[in-house]
Amino acid sequence: MNLGKLLGLAAFAATLGTAPVAAKDLLIGSTSASSSHYGYFVAVAKVINEQVDGASASVVETGASFDNLRRLERNQIDMGLLTTNLAQHALTGTQSEEGKPYDLRMLWVYSNVIQNVIVREDSGIESLSDLNGKRFNPGIKGSGTESTAEAVLRTLGIEPEMVRGSTTDVVGLVKDNRIAGYIKSGVGEKLDSSTLDIQTFTPIRVLSLTEEQKATLREKMPDISVVEIAGEGEVPARDTWSFAVGVVVPATMDEELAYQITKAILEDDKIQGAAMASVKGVDLGQLTIDYSTVPLHPGALRYFEESGRTVPDRLKPDAS
Numbered sequence: 001m002n003l004g005k006l007l008g009l010a011a012f013a014a015t016l017g018t019a020p021v022a023a024k025d026l027l028i029g030s031t032s033a034s035s036s037h038y039g040y041f042v043a044v045a046k047v048i049n050e051q052v053d054g055a056s057a058s059v060v061e062t063g064a065s066f067d068n069l070r071r072l073e074r075n076q077i078d079m080g081l082l083t084t085n086l087a088q089h090a091l092t093g094t095q096s097e098e099g100k101p102y103d104l105r106m107l108w109v110y111s112n113v114i115q116n117v118i119v120r121e122d123s124g125i126e127s128l129s130d131l132n133g134k135r136f137n138p139g140i141k142g143s144g145t146e147s148t149a150e151a152v153l154r155t156l157g158i159e160p161e162m163v164r165g166s167t168t169d170v171v172g173l174v175k176d177n178r179i180a181g182y183i184k185s186g187v188g189e190k191l192d193s194s195t196l197d198i199q200t201f202t203p204i205r206v207l208s209l210t211e212e213q214k215a216t217l218r219e220k221m222p223d224i225s226v227v228e229i230a231g232e233g234e235v236p237a238r239d240t241w242s243f244a245v246g247v248v249v250p251a252t253m254d255e256e257l258a259y260q261i262t263k264a265i266l267e268d269d270k271i272q273g274a275a276m277a278s279v280k281g282v283d284l285g286q287l288t289i290d291y292s293t294v295p296l297h298p299g300a301l302r303y304f305e306e307s308g309r310t311v312p313d314r315l316k317p318d319a320s
Contacts, residue, residue, distance in 0.1 A: 024257060026057040028247075029068035029080025033061045036276055037081060037245070040110065043275035044247070044265065051264035055257065065144070072250060073102055079253075079261075083144055084109065084244040085223035088293040105253075105297035105317065107262050109246035109288040110272070110279055114188070114227060115145060116240060118195050119181030120174060121203035128158055128207050136160035137170045137182035144243065148224060149183045152241055155220050156213055167194050175201045188278055189229050208238040217241060225291050244291035251297065251317075258299025266303065285309055 026048065030041035038061065045057040060077055062068055068080035069090055082090075082104075093101035119125045125134060131153070138153065139145030141164045153160065163170075163179050171194050173179040181204075184192055191199075191206070198204060209217070214226045224241045231237035247265075249258060265272070266285050273280030285304060288296070295317045296304065304311050 024055050024078075024254075026055055026079065027077045028057055028059050029062045029071050029077040030059050031062060031064040031081055035064075037064075037111075040272065040276040040279065041081065043271045047264050047268045047271050048261055051268070052257075052260045055261070069102070072104065072248070079107065079247055079249040081245060082248045083113075084225075084246060084291060084293040085144070085148060087246070087248055088223040091294045103251040104248045104294065105251050105258075105300070106288065106292045106294050106315070107247045107249055107258060107297055107300045108265055108284050109244045109291050110276075110282075110284055111245040112188075112225075112227075112242050112287060112291050113144075113244060114186040114229065114240060114242045115149065115183055116186050116191060116195065116238075117181070117183050117207040118174075118191075118198070119205050119207060120177065121205045122177075123180040123205075125180055125205070125207070128153075128156065128209065128213065131158050131160045131180070134160050135163050135179040137163050137165060137173070137179055139183045140167055140170070141165060145183055145185050148241070148243055151221065152217065152224070156216060170194075171198055174198050177202075190232070191235060206235055206238050208236075209240060214239055223293055225293075242291070244287070244293075246288065246292060248294070249297055253297060253299070255297070255299040255302070258297040259302050260299075262297075262300040262303045266307070289315065 028041055028045055031037045041059045045059050048055055048057040062071065064081060065083045065086045068077065068082055069086060071077040072080060087104060087106065090102045090104055117128060125131060138149040163173065165173065170182050174181060175198060184195055186192055195204070209226065217224065217226050224243050227240060227242050229238050229240065285307065289309065289311065292315055296311065296315050298317050301311060301316060
């Protein structure tokens with residue numbers, strides 16, 4: 001092709017609203033196909049395939065966050081589900097045997113997972129500090145709730161007698177008064193179904209962080225968020241912690257591709273909400289600003305700023 005034709009093509013491309021994206025087959029790491037989050041990523045792939053020219057996205061069933069991180073490091077997937085606390089650990093190289101950081105970036109956050117500390121009302125426990133020495137479940141065995149709760153309690157100097165088990169096991173133990181309570185992820189800001197099940201059997205109390213405990217967690221655990229939850233019905237307002245779930249990519253992802261994907265996802269108001277009820281009507285951009293623990297990809301940052309959002313310095317790519 002001669003120089004004149006090249007210049008002509010370049011001039012034509014410059015008249016378009018956005019730069020073209022190089023053809024790309026994208027593999028998206030998700031989670032187990034039995035999870036509602038897998039269905040969400042099927043919807044994400046649909047949005048990308050319909051809205052991002054030149055991109056063809058497919059969903060890969062994986063073992064969720066830890067598995068996705070390993071696959072990203074090995075270039076086996078291009079983007080994937082990751083909890084915000086694991087993302088922060090990966091970026092900083094903390095809590096890994098090698099201490100080796102992985103240079104990843106956030107595109108968007110789609111779910112905030114609030115952690116509720118539930119105890120029997122007749123346990124006499126009125127604060128987190130009262131859990132010292134009490135038989136207590138820190139979260140379902142092997143879950144992110146369990147590992148995060150253990151880190152929180154350790155940071156706060158609280159040492160319950162830990163009792164492990166599945167959701168079914170733990171609900172039975174609380175009902176039978178064999179343990180004082182447990183920590184369980186909520187459904188949005190509401191209590192989950194297992195907690196409501198316990199509540200129909202025996203009165204419960206939802207514990208709250210003190211101001212001193214909140215300050216300690218903000219200082220010593222940047223991988224989680226301290227959140228204030230408004231009261232609803234018989235459940236009082238409470239201060240607790242949360243981690244979120246988002247979509248991360250390697251820092252090396254093409255900037256224009258990251259921009260186009262972020263734009264397509266944040267401007268979609270139908271497909272994602274139809275696949276996952278908790279996403280319907282949610283401002284994913286604000287959720288990302290509120291709960292991401294790692295910087296945005298430069299392409300995502302460009303879309304956030306072009307759409308009029310104020311992005312805090314901690315989420316700008318040079319913040320890492």
